[in-house]
Amino acid sequence: MSLIAYVNGGFVPLEKAYVHIEDRGFQFADGVYEVIACYNGQFLELKAHLERLVRSCQAIRVPLPATQDELESLIRETYTRNKLDDAMLYVQVTRGVAPRIHAPAKELRPSLIITARELPAPDDEKLLNGASAITLSDIRWQRCDIKSIALLASVMGKQEAMSRGAYEAFWLAEDGHVLEGSSTNAFAVINDVLVTHPLDCHVLGGITRDIVLRIAAANDIEVCERPWKLDEQGLSECMISSTTHAVLPIVRIDDKPIGDGAPGPVTGRLRKLVLAEISVLTSA
Ligand code: PDD
Numbered sequence: 587m588s589l590i591a592y593v594n595g596g597f598v599p600l601e602k603a604y605v606h607i608e609d610r611g612f613q614f615a616d617g618v619y620e621v622i623a624c625y626n627g628q629f630l631e632l633k634a635h636l637e638r639l640v641r642s643c644q645a646i647r648v649p650l651p652a653t654q655d656e657l658e659s660l661i662r663e664t665y666t667r668n669k670l671d672d673a674m675l676y677v678q679v680t681r682g683v684a685p686r687i688h689a690p691a692k693e694l695r696p697s698l699i700i701t702a703r704e705l706p707a708p709d710d711e712k713l714l715n716g717a718s719a720i721t722l723s724d725i726r727w728q729r730c731d732i733k734s735i736a737l738l739a740s741v742m743g744k745q746e747a748m749s750r751g752a753y754e755a756f757w758l759a760e761d762g763h764v765l766e767g768s769s770t771n772a773f774a775v776i777n778d779v780l781v782t783h784p785l786d787c788h789v790l791g792g793i794t795r796d797i798v799l800r801i802a803a804a805n806d807i808e809v810c811e812r813p814w815k816l817d818e819q820g821l822s823e824c825m826i827s828s829t830t831h832a833v834l835p836i837v838r839i840d841d842k843p844i845g846d847g848a849p850g851p852v853t854g855r856l857r858k859l860v861l862a863e864i865s866v867l868t869s870a
Pocket residue numbers: 621766767768769770771789790791792793794795827828829830
């Protein structure tokens with residue numbers, strides 16, 4: 587059976603889900619998006635995702651294509667129509683269709699598309715042994731807090747990571763501190779403190795990042811949001827977080843082991859705690 591997509595007012599089979607070639611999302615990457623997990627019909631932090639979508643739309647001055655309540659019911663309906671158990675919902679809002687002129691006309695009608703796919707299963711091998719990352723100078727723009735569909739730099743980062751046999755690319759600021767992964771937030775354990783870059787325009791405020799920090803603090807894991815570097819004394823573990831990974835250990839960076847090169851105890855404990863919290867948040 588075909589997957590079903592929502593496109594600008596109607597539900598259609600995915601093979602027939604099209605937008606116009608002059609959609610500004612296609613021509614200018616003039617849009618924003620969300621990726622939301624749904625476990626057995628229960629969405630994880632749907633409100634937080636919708637609020638971030640609203641903030642992204644406001645930041646680029648695109649009117650919301652529907653009210654927050656309407657968006658929520660369209661997302662729920664897309665999930666239901668696709669008859670999936672654990673799903674990943676993709677929501678994209680662009681400025682709409684117009685002749686290709688940079689300056690956006692005021693009266694444009696934003697485009698809204700929603701798709702659903704099976705939530706990718708965690709990679710057992712990577713959970714057990716950890717994954718590897720490379721570091722790259724941050725070539726992205728200055729508003730990484732907006733969840734923009736302009737992801738060319740992220741694609742290039744992932745491509746470079748793959749070509750070097752690694753899983754993720756960590757963006758480094760000019761002074762060498764770690765900002766985030768190409769599609770994940772990055773954390774380190776330094777002298778038993780969980781450290782991650784503070785929220786500013788150089789990182790995306792990940793919904794999973796919020797869960798990780800909240801759960802760590804609630805379980806007596808000290809947390810510090812500050813810039814950090816890979817060569818800091820006492821750095822023993824690294825990990826990434828995102829909607830599609832929850833928490834994943836990173837055990838090698840630029841071909842050097844982190845700690846003893848195996849997933850560390852804080853990462854393991856946090857992953858368990860975060861999965862337990864996800865179960866609570868998505869229980870009926
Ligand atoms: N990526 N940082 C970046 C640059 C991201 O693209 C993402 C998410 C995150 C984690 O955010 P969250 O915890 O809200 O998923 C951090 C999504 C999953 C993607 O582009 O597919």
